[in-house]
Amino acid sequence: MPRTLWSQTLRDGRRPLIGWTVGTALAGAMYASFYPQVGGAMGDLTDSLPDGLKQAFNMEDLSSAAGYLGSTPFGVVIPLLVLFHGAATGARAIAGDEESGFLDLLLAHPMGRVRLVLHRYGALATGSAAIAAAVLLMMLAIRSPAELTTVSAAEFAAQCLGLALLGAFFGALAVCIGCFVGRRGLVFGVTAAVGVVSYALNAFGPQIRLGWTRALSPFHYYAGGEPLKHGFQWADAGVLALGCAVLVALGAWAFRRRDIGT
Template sequence: MTASPLPETLPATRLPRSVWSQALRDGRRALISWSVGTALVGAMYASFYPQIGGSMGDLTKSLPEGLKQAFNMEDLGSAAGYLGSTPFGVVIPLLALFHGASTGARAVAGDEESGYLDLLLAHPVGRVRLVLQRYAALATGSGAIAVAVLLMMLAIRGPADLGTVSVAEFTAQCLDLALLSAFFGALALCIGCFVGRRALVFGATAAVGVVTYALNSFGPQIGLGWTRHLSPFHYYLGGEPLKHGFQWADAGLTAAACVVLAGLGAWAFQRRDIGV
């Protein structure tokens, strides 16, 4: 018997037609964890409203006006005021910040550091397509987390005495939540396209998030009220969607910022020498 001849070339690892779908498939476990964890944490804090909502409303009457404005505590006695101050005002948006920062840092910079980016770009996929579809997957994940939070809030709406907040108002707030996470994801991805170092990207994005949160909360208290308009947190919560429903202008500005950052990142990555 004679051995079968070896092929002249080994078949290359096939890249899926959609970088977007592959990114979602690769990150599905992390996305499920983020979605379930964020929804459960939000539900835990929201469920405290029947026990502490009224008492907190009385307590905050004695607090300085500046402190109440900084932490959105003017109306803790109502369901919308309580939700806007605690779960949707602090805990959930900070989780959205860290989801966007970690996922955006991994989207390009993480693969570049690990060497996986070389394998991806060895296939017939352009750099711009890679960046934009990776960002589309990140934005899809941000939307999935927001949907999980929305479904959880609707599930506990009756038992937690949150019925004064309508379904549309919950939906409006969760839309802004998705855009907030997508914004920080776009920022992280953009920085990663310039520098290609995951830890640096995550740290820089988290630092921007903390600083802009402080600007939104404390800027007006020190005579710098105009700085609030530089913060994505202002466009996330400033229009009080839990009370007033959809804030299309704020949502549109955040979405436009996401598009600009993703586009800038794609432009930079297309022109940067990464040795491939």
């Protein structure tokens, strides 16, 4: 991929990206660092909860480091932050430029629409990888002080790979929708709504006899194989990567064929 638009997109969005990266890593570290104080107590507390509720919120093994991390930091806080980063950045990638009129200026240069979509999405995916890398480095930094040594560095890396792909997936969804409609607010709202609904289906589907819907949720492929316990889940990673490719390809196809209104 030529570096011009990809690198320019990263430069233009460096401040928001730094904010998302630092904020997500610090939020994850804060919740992870609570494990020595609350891990065992939460495990005792949740013993009395219904099995369905514990399964929905992944609270079946809060006394272990992997179980605690999979329930709170990597189960709720970090993936939802990554979801909203992907939705916000993806909404700005095409739809934001179209609303501002900047898209006309870009397309006035010798740049095809497909190339534009690929470069914008490439920058988004790079940002998602940067956030996941920052989370990984932060977790490795606090691993010993926070008594998380039962989770190996490779298992942390496996979970953060899923995190990067989850952010890239929702970013691809936002880019795809933006290629169809070109309205930034609508793109963000729809992407965020899809993300929240898919999270809820993954968590509560089995409790309402809709367990089959988990297979439709990106969150299932992000953490369903429990990377913090079992390491890299290559099949799940492949599903998320394939989803990214399909969404970007669909968006590029639509973007080539519609009139641009600014």
